Amino acid sequence: MESIIEVENLQKSYKNKQALKNVSFRVRRGEIFGFLGPSGSGKTTTVKILTSQLQHTSGRVSVFGADPLRNRRAGFLSRIGVLTDNSGMYDRLTVYDNLKLFCGLYGVPDKEIGPVLASVNMAADQSTPVQKLSKGMKQRITLARAILHRPEILFLDEPTSALDPVNMGQIHDTLRRLNREGTTIFLTTHNMQEAETLCDRVAFLNNGEISALDTPLELRLQHGDRTITVTTSRGKEIVSQDEAGARRISELMARGELLAIHSNEPTLGDIFVKITGRGLE
Numbered sequence: 577m578e579s580i581i582e583v584e585n586l587q588k589s590y591k592n593k594q595a596l597k598n599v600s601f602r603v604r605r606g607e608i609f610g611f612l613g614p615s616g617s618g619k620t621t622t623v624k625i626l627t628s629q630l631q632h633t634s635g636r637v638s639v640f641g642a643d644p645l646r647n648r649r650a651g652f653l654s655r656i657g658v659l660t661d662n663s664g665m666y667d668r669l670t671v672y673d674n675l676k677l678f679c680g681l682y683g684v685p686d687k688e689i690g691p692v693l694a695s696v697n698m699a700a701d702q703s704t705p706v707q708k709l710s711k712g713m714k715q716r717i718t719l720a721r722a723i724l725h726r727p728e729i730l731f732l733d734e735p736t737s738a739l740d741p742v743n744m745g746q747i748h749d750t751l752r753r754l755n756r757e758g759t760t761i762f763l764t765t766h767n768m769q770e771a772e773t774l775c776d777r778v779a780f781l782n783n784g785e786i787s788a789l790d791t792p793l794e795l796r797l798q799h800g801d802r803t804i805t806v807t808t809s810r811g812k813e814i815v816s817q818d819e820a821g822a823r824r825i826s827e828l829m830a831r832g833e834l835l836a837i838h839s840n841e842p843t844l845g846d847i848f849v850k851i852t853g854r855g856l857e
């Protein structure tokens with residue numbers, strides 16, 4: 577499958593801090609790629625380099641087949657959408673007027689605003705000044721702005737941090753829909769559940785280095801202990817995933833004692849701790 581982002585031996589040093597040590601990965605067109613790491617691991621630095629906001633120190637970075645900073649001159653910004661903490665909205669302007677300004681900058685017809693607001697569930701709030709929006713609404717409006725010009729790649733830096741489950745769920749639904757329609761999504765998060773539910777593949781970033789990269793399922797299979805917990809009327813029992821385990825489960829089923837079965841796969845958070853020796857928070 578075609579790679580839309582390619583990163584090889586990427587390094588980035590700030591004055592006295594090496595934020596990225598030797599990072600390599602590829603993102604395929606059409607996937608949701610998760611960049612998972614604790615605070616300070618280098619997620620934002622990577623997003624800034626990929627979106628042409630920051631020059632890297634060494635290594636090769638390619639988005640749409642060329643260096644992002646060089647791309648900037650060739651309509652790069654109209655092909656990407658970026659959502660970061662720093663929303664850049666005009667607080668006193670209404671939701672609609674903020675998006676209208678953005679339409680002007682990117683040559684998007686104003687008639688696109690209505691459908692995009694509806695897609696993030698904000699159609700009823702278009703006349704509200706941005707300063708009166710809740711945090712979740714502000715995040716949804718920032719997402720609306722990031723997708724208004726129908727970018728091919730959407731970069732999301734911690735898109736749901738500090739949002740309640742309802743707002744988080746609404747943003748996730750929108751992201752899944754955009755992805756189904758063909759948008760490639762590069763998502764940074766320290767929320768393992770978010771990565772688990774949304775991402776096709778995830779990279780674990782720790783201290784400026786990638787320590788694992790695979791599908792969530794493959795990571796769970798590689799790092800799980802391959803056991804199953806069965807719940808019977810007498811309590812819980814752990815059985816192995818082999819012939820002896822299968823015999824035990826069929827015995828319990830035949831006797832009508834089996835109430836529930838759960839495979840004991842670790843969460844991405846458990847795996848992150850196992851691989852890096854530290855948590856994601």
Ligand SMILES: Nc1ncnc2c1ncn2[C@@H]1O[C@H](COP(=O)(O)OP(=O)(O)OP(=O)(O)O)[C@@H](O)[C@H]1O
Nearest residue numbers: 590591593595613614615616617618619620621622
């Ligand atoms: N402008 C800067 N000058 C100096 N050091 C910086 C600068 N920006 C980031 N850093 C450092 O580089 C490292 C990586 O920072 P970065 O913001 O990329 O991490 P992050 O994973 O996005 O963290 P967070 O989730 O807290 O935003 C951190 O140690 C940070 O302190």
